[in-house]
Amino acid sequence: MSKITPQLIGKTINALSYFQPKLAAKYAVKLFSTPQKGKITEDQRAFLNTAVHDTVNYKDIQIKTYLWGGSKDTVLLVHGWESNAFRWQDLIALLKAEDYNILAIDAPAHGDSSNKIFNAPMYSECISEVVKTYKPNVIIGHSIGATASIIAQENHNLPSVEKNVLLGAPSNLAISVKNYADFMGLNKKVRKAIDAYYLKYFKHLPSYYCAENFYKNNETQGIIIHDKKDKIISYREALDIKRHYKNAELIKTQGLGHRLKSDAVYQHILEFLKV
Numbered sequence: 001m002s003k004i005t006p007q008l009i010g011k012t013i014n015a016l017s018y019f020q021p022k023l024a025a026k027y028a029v030k031l032f033s034t035p036q037k038g039k040i041t042e043d044q045r046a047f048l049n050t051a052v053h054d055t056v057n058y059k060d061i062q063i064k065t066y067l068w069g070g071s072k073d074t075v076l077l078v079h080g081w082e083s084n085a086f087r088w089q090d091l092i093a094l095l096k097a098e099d100y101n102i103l104a105i106d107a108p109a110h111g112d113s114s115n116k117i118f119n120a121p122m123y124s125e126c127i128s129e130v131v132k133t134y135k136p137n138v139i140i141g142h143s144i145g146a147t148a149s150i151i152a153q154e155n156h157n158l159p160s161v162e163k164n165v166l167l168g169a170p171s172n173l174a175i176s177v178k179n180y181a182d183f184m185g186l187n188k189k190v191r192k193a194i195d196a197y198y199l200k201y202f203k204h205l206p207s208y209y210c211a212e213n214f215y216k217n218n219e220t221q222g223i224i225i226h227d228k229k230d231k232i233i234s235y236r237e238a239l240d241i242k243r244h245y246k247n248a249e250l251i252k253t254q255g256l257g258h259r260l261k262s263d264a265v266y267q268h269i270l271e272f273l274k275v
Helices: 004-017 021-033 042-048 085-097 120-134 144-155 173-184 188-202 235-244 263-274
Strands: 052-058 061-068 074-078 101-105 138-142 163-167 221-227 248-253
Touching: 004 021, 004 173, 004 188, 021 173, 021 188, 042 085, 052 120, 061 085, 061 120, 074 085, 074 120, 074 144, 085 101, 085 138, 085 263, 101 120, 120 144, 138 144, 144 163, 163 263, 173 188, 221 235, 221 263, 235 248, 248 263
Parallel strands: 074 101, 074 138, 138 163, 163 221, 221 248
Antiparallel strands: 052 061, 061 101
């Protein structure tokens, strides 16, 4: 998407807001919730076909699962926005070498899972169904996948989960919505309408999905890995999570960006799994 395109779309939505604010909010939320990337390429499929495939259903959404069997703890890998289970290829190789039982999923509207839209509350419900089915001991989540995993644990009884690894996780959905609105240049009228839309369809404002509400009761062990120069999710959000996640250690990286794909990160994860 070129730099000018979001501005033009934002101006169109702003203009619509003066006549039909609810419709303007609906369009804005739909754009925010519709991934443009994340489907599996043929190169990616060759690797994913080395796993045992299955699906877990949440309402009318089919969540694709990939299993690489092992004798040790079950580790669930949960990717973020506009990605799919292939993003874990390097970490999966390391986990297989240690004989962990590895489970990865495609999020709604990503990879080979169904649905056309994606949001954190929906993702959390899908994750809870996967956890109830496979009973993983550890969840490793990247970006919004990490946050959705914590929301799932707060909203559902998921006693099998003993450890969480949070990679570049956002601490507050309201910040993500604000960043999106700023990027699109949306006016105050549309922003208020977006809040009203979330309240109507998700029963909560975006600000409800924050570290204060979803980490304070979580008693699992955790590590929070976040890059100081992350341009997608600010390092300040990692500090916010650390304040509320009492059993977690914060590990700061430098120069890895939001993706956090590096041997150093993987070694932190492997050491944490052995504790």
